[in-house]
Amino acid sequence: MLIRIRSRDGNFRFEFQPSADISEVVAKILETSPDADPASLTISNQPRGNEVSVATLKGRSIKDLGLSHGDLIFVGYKPKPAVSEHAPSETTGVASGSTSGSAAKRPWELVKEDPVDEYWRAQSGKIPRGRDAQFCKHGANGMCDHCMPLEPYDAGYHKENSIKHLSYHAYLRKLTPKSSESASSFLPPLNPLEYKVKVPCPTGSHPAWPASICTGCQPSGITLQSQPFRMVDHLEIASMDIVDRFLQAWRKTGLQRFGYMIGRYEPYDKVPMGVKAVVEAIYEPPQQGELDGLALQWPWEDEPRIRELASHASTPLSIVGYIFTDLDPTPEDRTKNVYKRHPQSFFLSSLEVIFAATLQKQNPINSKSSPTGKFASRLVTAVLTGTEDGQVDVSAYQVSEQAVAMVEADMVEASVEPGIMRVKEEDRTQGSSRYVPDVFFSFKNEYGLEVKKSAKPCFPVEYLLVNVTHGFPQAPNPLFQSTQFMIENRPGLEDQTLERAMSELSRLEAPGLVPGQETYRKKDLAEYLSDFHLVAFLQTTQLFSVEDLNLLLKAVSSPNIMEDQSVLDPVLASDSWQTLMTFTREHAPRRPQTTAPDGSSSAMDEDIPPELYDQIAADNAAGGGGGGIRICPHCTFENTGGGSDCDVCGLPL
Known part of the structure; x- marks a missing residue:
């Protein structure tokens, strides 16, 4: 078969047998690139990104890698280091056979994924369909195009069921269909976005940025678009009591509140291969609430402790997102709230998007489908805000991977208009090395035509948002049965003692x-x-x-x-x-002891005055053995029932 190879030294074509070892490909690469350091050789199926070191592919054949006739391989390498005349030459482990079996493990093969990811990887994900009474002409055990199961990424099914985004695992199935499963196991399809200048430059032909830049190290132009997939499809809060308890602080003070959602991830059956975040508790970090915002203690010092504690629940829990209030009662009716987040205003402000992107960057998931073993995040942003009819409801979002990469590259900043995100200016001054490539976004004009426009100096925030549905279970079964204990970090309002x-x-x-x-x-x-x-x-x-x-x-x-x-x-x-x-x-308050079995009086608590026992006798007499409050002479607890025995200690009243 013919395999094309492209490197900085040019384009080359070589004939190989499908069973040829990868070491034969390495030998041809080294022939065309004599200055290449064999230990630094990488190959990829993309011009930029998704690189895999050939040293990790020892013993693999061309066919095993999923390569076919006419495929193009992109080769990268570093120049061969200068060695002394008598120094022994080095060769890559693939060519020499010196790489051990343990060293051949790639990063994505070593990660431990979340149980929900392991579950979906073991499932087919097919969408079952019943027999079509009009078009199916076969027998009961037959199958045709009208009733065969659909792929989880089927566009028609998603449109028919108003599902805007593919689930994470449906998106993976779309990128790696069964026909190329062997290739996907060696060349993971997901590559984290990176908008920073590569330092040092991979070509090694010029001084590093900001002194110089070339097409090999500068990021490409960015076109903002709706993210086709989402990491979490649904936010489920296990009980209404969890949200109601969180809202109590706002109801009593009018100050906004913030909390981290403690929960887990589970399969979600309303979306093909879907994932939902189930919230079991809301933990509130130290904060200072205001009428129109709040200030958080950052970083959150208790985060490692709470994460470790939550992981030991009967079903291991983690931080699945965060929630905050944005509530403002209307002047006309204080029982109703201002409807401030809507399509004509904003859903998340530019400042909130930057905060969400920062947290998502810090909390990636383990993924076997990314060369780094990490990809994206399942952290959900939830807002409690006023609805159109003045009630309080939850809205849930994530920000796109483009948003995370732009914030990481220091390309954007918040504006005074909450629905607008500003693009920063390029800065090469001392101590700064911000490079801002061209950024565009597209929209339909008044004539219904698709128009592309520069995002500088600003663009709408909604280009960076991913919607997440939300709800409460019809039959709540939360892990924690009570929400009555005092909430942490509510000084003066609720004090934990x-x-x-x-x-x-x-x-x-x-x-x-x-x-x-x-x-x-x-x-x-x-x-x-x-x-x-x-x-x-x-x-x-x-x-x-x-x-x-x-x-x-x-x-x-x-x-x-x-x-x-x-x-x-x-x-x-x-x-x-x-x-x-x-x-x-x-x-606890000290209790009197009971009368000894021989009739003698046992030692009585000297701290309780005799008048108290007279009062107990009087109260019992007033109770008359029926209704009212009767005080037990043994444990001094009040009994409101009509029984003859104490409800607490069980002794006769």
Whole structure:
């Protein structure tokens, strides 16, 4: 077969057998490029990007690489380093056979992908179709073009179901169909966008930027366009209580709030090979809210701690995005909010887009389809803002890979008009090396014609947005059963204290008939402990060891904890829990002891005055054994029921 090779030394054609080893190709390259350093040789199926070192392709044949007759290979290399006259010559591991099997592993083969990615890679992704009553003329076991399954990237299906973006894995299937699966395993199809000048220049023919620049190191012109795929197709918040609890701070103060969404990624069946982010909790970092914005503590110091803690839930959790409020009550009716984010205004401001791009750049996913082993991000931006009828709703977005690359290259900046993004000027001054290529965007004019326009000095923000649908489950089943514990970093509004937690735990504990054999109202205790904010707070008290805290989180996030409270038994038997309850009992109000079985009076708590027992007797007499409040003489808790035994300790009233 004929293989074409293009390098800085020119274009060449060579004949190879399909079974020829890659080392034969390397030998031909070195013949045409005598100054090439064999260890630096790379090949690619694109003029720029997607380069793979030939040293990692040892033992592969041309056919295994997916190359066919007439294919063009782009070759890159660095000049051969100067060596002394007596120094031994070096050859690439592919040609000499010196590369070990472990060294042949490529970066993308070593990464561990998210479980949802592993799931979709194991599925066919085909869209099933039923028998067409009008066009299908075959038998029940037959199949034709009218009923055969569709590919997950089928354009007709997406248009018919109003799906604007391909899912990540449907996009991968479109780039790497089954016919070229072998090629895709060696030449990953996804290449992260890069708009920075390459320093040093790959050609090595001139001083590095900003002293000089050429076509080999400068980025190409940019045409802004809608991203064809999205990393997350749907945002699902596990319970309305999560959002309602987050909104309480705004309702009480009128100041905007920000929080990180803690959750996981799952398959989403409403989109072919779709992925959804499921939110189980919202953790609020240190911040200063304002009426029209907020200031965050940056970087977030607690992020490593919260990430590590969340990973030990019964279903491992991570940070799947962030959410913030942008609410402004209308002057006419304070119960309704201003409708400020809409098609005639903006959806995300230019400043918010830059913030989203920065976070997405810092949180890429592991991907076997990228030469670097990393690609894009699944971090979702959610906004709580007013709707057209004045109510509060969630809007969810991501920013495109073009937005991330432009922010990374320091090419754009926010403007005073929220719906407009500014393109920065090129800067070669001392200490700066910003290069800004030509940037264009296209739109339809008043005559319906597609027009391309320069994006300098500014362009609409929506060219950088990717829409994400959102919703709540019809039958909520959140991992955490409670949202009642105080929220962190709300000073003066909600203060997290150990005394408050111990007071609630004391209420949920009932004394046993034998000292030291205390019991618990298990179901109420399970519900109270099943709160991510409570577990995160207990971690800061230093009362729990790392192992016991992870055990606690795993137990309280168990899906069936309300039906089977026995999952709490290992926690209640742990040393850390016993330490916490020891502190709790020491700080709880002291109770009188019961009368001894022989009729003699046991030691009574001297801290409780005798008048209290007279009051207890009077209250019980007033209760008359029926309704009203009756105080138990044994544990001093109030009973509102009509039973003859205490609701807490179970002893006779």
